[in-house]
Amino acid sequence: MNSRWLQKAVAIGATTACVLALGSTAAIASPVSIDNSFxxxxxxxxxxxxxxxxxxxxxxxxxxxxxxxxxxxxxxxxxxxxxxxxxxxxxxxxxxxxxxxxxxxxxxxxxxxxxxxxxxxxxxxxxxxxxxxxxxxxxxxxxxxxxxxxxxxxxxxxxxxxxxxxxxxxxxxxxxxxxxxxxxxxxxxxxxTNRTAGDFEESDPSAGIGTDQARPKPKPSAECSNYYNEHQDSLPEAYGKTAFSTFGCGYTPSQVRSAYGLPNDPAGKKLFGGAGQTVAIIDAYASPSMLADINRYSKDNGLPAMDSKSYREIVPTPAEFSDQANCQFPSGWQGEQSLDVDSVHATAPQANILYVGGFNCGGGLDVAMSKILDGKLANIVSNSYGNVGEALPQDVIDGTVNIHLQAAGEGIGLYFSSGDNGDQAAKLGYPSPDFPASSPWVTSVGGTSLEVDRAGNYLFETGWGNRLDKVISNPDGSTAYESPAPGQRQGGGAGGGVSAVFDQPAYQKGVVPDSLAKGHRVSPDIASLADPYTGMLIGLSPIVDDETLQTGDYLTESIGGTSLATPLAAGQAAVAQQISGNVFGFANPALYKLSKLVPSVFTDVQPPKTPVALAYTSAASGNKYLNTLDQDTSLKTAKGYDDVTGLGSVNFKLALFAGLVSR
Incomplete structure (x- = not known):
């Protein structure tokens, strides 16, 4: 770690110690019933x-x-x-x-x-x-x-x-x-809240998905790329180009750490990896093979092995699992648990991980959270799940916010994924950020598309929002796009936007543009890698029978979504706490104050000067697409704060400053 960074950070920390209180915010809460109706x-x-x-x-x-x-x-x-x-x-x-x-x-x-x-x-x-x-x-x-x-x-x-x-x-x-x-x-x-490349095709009859279960998968016309422009593919002309880098194979932990600048000890003797910290993870149900899977993943990626002390679980028995059909079964959550554990271990390889599973995806998640808070089993909690916008009864929102207040009062930071469906207008008919990420008492994590070079160095980021344009064949044998670029197929994008439930928290005032907030809470707060077309590799032994929880052979796959961004950010918070020797607790007031004092320590994700696109060939349908990045529904990246990436992308330089600000 460069000593000049350390000197600057100490100065910032001293300055911040003089900052006055930011004030408080509250949900538009319902009072206790004065009669018996609700x-x-x-x-x-x-x-x-x-x-x-x-x-x-x-x-x-x-x-x-x-x-x-x-x-x-x-x-x-x-x-x-x-x-x-x-x-x-x-x-x-x-x-x-x-x-x-x-x-x-x-x-x-x-x-x-x-x-x-x-x-x-x-x-x-x-x-x-x-x-x-x-x-x-x-x-x-x-x-x-x-x-x-x-x-x-x-x-x-x-x-x-x-x-x-x-x-x-x-x-x-x-x-x-x-x-x-x-x-x-x-x-x-x-x-x-996770995504894989090509999942938008599931609802697209023209993609050929499900028309012939026995049909062999076609070989993509070009290989995926391990780094930007490792491989290129030819597509019809768009944005003045006919050759585009192919979509990502999924980054390894070392590439993610390199891109986000994982710092070393000033003497170069010790890796800062979150030693002495515990990150809790909450999802529904529990993978029967998680410890074995994380150790296989660690061995393949040069990470420290985990044992019953460094990786612990508090989970219901399979007999206690409930509402499985509504909640997408244990197999539907296993990939999420694997993604969360792998991502935290990738960014904070020396931190302890506590996984707490819910008996379902409803009240079970509240119970899992309370087990952590009531025992203060961790001071960083990663939550990669969310509702469809804020389309919940106000009673549920108010009751959940009480849990968030408990966490903040105890010095526990809750990190929630901002969502994977942009502004949710396609599902709700109106724009809405996802709850619980829209709560003013949690840190909402948005998403980016990240590109690195051959050596794993950071090249650039855009806001995560995939717009795909299908390549079609003309009668004369030439090819074209089915619609003008960037196309009409939304392939996922970071959630965010203006809350209809919560007033603007004091910490967002003066940072979030008034023209955007209009007096309300805006999500997200920060961002990290989320785009499944640039994603990260994870490993798991997939559940093949939800009744017996039998698992298949271990495999690796690339995955994305703000489910990836959130545990990456939680792991970075663990490293920052190790570096600074301080606990953050609820980090938003310090993060927003830091953005005013030293905005350059955030990677401000702005619209690219010229459109950035990747070539994608579906291994399921054989269709080819132009994938234009930074196309997140009505949400837009901008200079400074925006409703796709918040204050910006987090990195380990930021982690150092944030840690010292928290003194």
Whole structure:
């Protein structure tokens, strides 16, 4: 590490220590019910236009009751103070026991809610030590009777979800103790936010996917590239060119570390790899082969082996897995878990990893988070999942934000992926950032397309947004594009945009343009590699039977999405904490303040001066495409802050500065 960087960083840290408090922000929260009705428990999609009729009586449904904080304003003030450089309360975090004692609902109130639910015939799935919520299960008949409504099936963008057909009511005896209620299956729409090259073809009949299961896969006309322009392919003319670098094979951990400038010890004797740090990862379910897979991956990529001390799991038993069909089964989450573990280990090879699995993709994820927070098992938590925009009942959003406030008050940084479907307008009919990434109390991680040279050095980044134009054959044998470049096929892009739920947090004021924010929270905050066409290699032994959890042979594949960007950023945070000897906690106030003081330490991802495109040949269909980068729906990269990459791409130079700012 260059000593001049260190001297500058120390100076910045000293300057930042004089910064005044940034203030606080709050969700537009629902008050505790003054009667026993909960109108904010009705999802926006539970309407007449989407109604498919009454839910079958014996359908099992998960519910969750959220209890109010004893002093929400105080919890917000604490979260702000402990996270804001220059505030007298900076880094004076509470222990889990102290936070629970000061802010959590009382044991007596929690017991009353649990007792009422049991009396109504529900089974209690979980009550965390913090008592912030109760997860329970029952049949549709039980739910309808207990909450004075009728559950119906609703069509939500092609999925059938269960929800209340009228405003639900809780028993009057516990109504004053309840902040919010969830008795719909919308939360089971939470999915991993990862992408692979060519997955846009699945809904494209012209691509040939699924037309002939036995059809052999054609060989691509040009090899993928291990670095920019390693291989080129000829395409019809676009942007004044006919030869384009082929899409990426997927970077190795050493390429990612090199591109983002992993620093060495000043004496060159020791790698900074997050030693002494623990990064927690949350996903649904659990891979049965994760430890063996990460060690195979480590051996192949020159990373340290992991054991039962450096890699630990807190996971439900397979018998406890629930809602598997709605949640895409354990096999649907295994790739996410492998991606997260591999990515953290790639960027922080000396850090410990704790994987905590949810029993489903709904309340199970809350329970997994609470296990970490209630025991403070880590101070960095990577979360590579999200909902479809903010299309959740306000009760669910408010209850989830209470969990985020607990994390911030305890000095735990929550990193959430911003999403993989751009502004979500294609699914929702209107633009929206994804929740939980849009919460003002978490760090939202957006995505970039990253290119490196032969030696693994950083070349350039663009905002992640793939627009693909199919190459077609003309009657005379020549080729052309099916539409003018960049084409009409959206192949994924980083989530982000302006929240319709949260006011602008004080830390974003003066950094996020007023013309963009208009007084609201904007996502993301930072960004890292996410484009599946430049992605990263991961390894896993895929689950081939979701009932027995039998796995197949170990394989490697390239994958992307903000599911990749988030654990990469979490690993970088672990290294930064090691370098500085400081814990960040909730990092946003320090990051935004740093962007004002030394904006150059962020890699500002701006629109390329001339369009950048890659050649892509699908191994599934044989179709060839021009893939133009930085085409993320209505979201646009710009100089300074933007709603694709936030403050910019993170790197280890930034990690050094951010660590010292956090003193």
């Amino acid at each position: 109108p904010d428990a009705v999802p926006s999609w539970a309407n007449t236009a989407n109604d498919q009729g009454i839910t079958a009586d014996d359908t099992t449904v998960e519910g969750e009751i959220y209890l109010p904080l004893r002093d929400k304003a105080g919890a917000e003030a604490l979260a702000t103070a402990v996270s804001t450089p220059g505030n007298p309360g900076f880094k004076k975090w509470l222990t889990p026991d102290a936070w629970i004692k000061r802010f959590a609902p009382s044991q007596q109130d929690s017991d009353k809610v649990v007792g009422q639910l049991k009396a109504q015939g529900f089974s209690i799935t979980a009550v965390p030590q913090s008592r912030l919520y109760v997860v329970f299960r029952g049949t549709a008949t039980q739910m309808s009777a207990a909450f004075n409504t009728t559950l119906h099936n609703y069509n939500f963008k092609g999925s059938t979800l269960v929800g209340p057909s009228s405003v639900p009511r809780v028993a009057p005896a516990i109504a004053p103790l309840v902040q919010g209620l969830s008795i719909d299956q919308g939360r089971l729409n939470t999915k991993p």
